[in-house]
Amino acid sequence: xxxxxxxxxxxxxxxxxxQDEITIDGQPCNLHGSSRQGTKEYxxxxxxxxxxxxxxxxxxxxxxxxxxxxxxxxKGKFNQAKAVEVTGYVYDVKVGGIETCNCKTSDPLFRDxxxxxxxxxxxxxxxxxxxVEVTPRIRxxxxxxxxxxxxxxxxxxxxxxxxxxxxxxxxxxxxxxxxFADDPKDNIGRTNWRATSWEIHPITNLEILDEKEAMAxxxxxxxxxxxxxxxxxxxxxxNSTTNKKINTMESTPxxxxxIILLGAILGMVGQGLRVVVGIKxxxxxxxxxxxxxxxxxxxQQLVLSLFIASAVGAIAGVLAAVGSADLAFTKSTxxxxxxxxxxxxxxIEGFIRKNPTVTKGNGK
Numbered sequence: 396x397x398x399x400x401x402x403x404x405x406x407x408x409x410x411x412x413x414q415d416e417i418t419i420d421g422q423p424c425n426l427h428g429s430s431r432q433g434t435k436e437y438x439x440x441x442x443x444x445x446x447x448x449x450x451x452x453x454x455x456x457x458x459x460x461x462x463x464x465x466x467x468x469x470k471g472k473f474n475q476a477k478a479v480e481v482t483g484y485v486y487d488v489k490v491g492g493i494e495t496c497n498c499k500t501s502d503p504l505f506r507d508x509x510x511x512x513x514x515x516x517x518x519x520x521x522x523x524x525x526x527v528e529v530t531p532r533i534r535x536x537x538x539x540x541x542x543x544x545x546x547x548x549x550x551x552x553x554x555x556x557x558x559x560x561x562x563x564x565x566x567x568x569x570x571x572x573x574x575f576a577d578d579p580k581d582n583i584g585r586t587n588w589r590a591t592s593w594e595i596h597p598i599t600n601l602e603i604l605d606e607k608e609a610m611a612x613x614x615x616x617x618x619x620x621x622x623x624x625x626x627x628x629x630x631x632x633x634n635s636t637t638n639k640k641i642n643t644m645e646s647t648p649x650x651x652x653x654i655i656l657l658g659a660i661l662g663m664v665g666q667g668l669r670v671v672v673g674i675k676x677x678x679x680x681x682x683x684x685x686x687x688x689x690x691x692x693x694x695q696q697l698v699l700s701l702f703i704a705s706a707v708g709a710i711a712g713v714l715a716a717v718g719s720a721d722l723a724f725t726k727s728t729x730x731x732x733x734x735x736x737x738x739x740x741x742x743i744e745g746f747i748r749k750n751p752t753v754t755k756g757n758g759k
């Protein structure tokens with residue numbers, strides 16, 4: 396039994412780890428990207444590649460865009476474990492550079508979207524530009540909900556408008572000699588082109604604002620507000636916002652239990668697919684050999700396989716609940732649970748057949 400539980404954890408670990416990977420240029424790209432262990436990039440890329448959405452309690456209150464462009468936003472000023480909300484004018488939107496965090500792909504779909512914010516449409520010099528970025532992992536989560544956060548789409552809707560941005564704080568060391576906070580006289584490194592090395596990276600929520608909304612939202616985020624949810628831009632109007640909630644479940648004891656039960660059920664669904672395929676094969680075998688089909692079907696083995704599948708799915712649910720503050724129920728999530736039941740049960744049953752001592756005494 397101990398060996399079976401160990402194998403269950405191994406199988407589900409692979410399923411859970413897959414949530415940290417996306418496929419770029421046909422290859423898996425994890426949170427560290429293509430950076431080498433022991434480098435600064437290896438340590439900072441997981442911050443860039445965060446794909447969880449902050450809750451209200453994660454936000455650093457009392458901050459606005461001015462705090463990032465006043466020349467004081469140096470290293471150590473803020474906390475990368477916190478999120479922030481700012482309101483500003485979109486000066487530019489473009490495809491980000493080729494970076495190790497995205498496994499050095501040249502495909503625009505899997506490169507960051509680089510957005511430059513300023514206070515207004517008049518004061519747009521490089522010393523007043525604050526960088527915020529959309530990442531491929533967040534883009535993919537929203538694409539699963541039918542929300543288009545590609546660079547091309549965002550540029551067409553955002554550039555030249557006032558916006559409200561929410562997301563995780565991030566300090567990008569690679570720009571320490573290219574910003575006015577660290578090099579106010581522009582004496583070192585490359586020519587300064589930004590206010591600070593601090594960014595919002597990744598963006599988890601964005602809205603286009605009309606003039607009235609922009610004035611109302613200029614104050615800092617109120618921690619008592621509801622937890623922010625991702626939105627899409629209304630394609631029908633230029634100066635309005637349309638909230639589109641991601642279908643997520645917050646981490647509460649009841650929701651965690653629901654996730655575990657759902658995982659168990661979907662795990663059995665995955666195994667059920669194997670059973671259907673197996674019965675079809677048994678039917679063909681019965682015709683070929685002349686045996687009764689019921690003689691070839693082992694009820695005890697079917698029950699055991701369904702039990703294992705439900706356990707695999709339940710453990711997948713536990714890991715999903717633990718690994719994400721808000722679990723989004725997308726097609727990918729459902730298929731992952733089903734795949735866990737299908738592949739996990741097949742793997743464990745194969746191990747049992749090769750190691751009969753594991754099942755000694757259970758009638759096999």
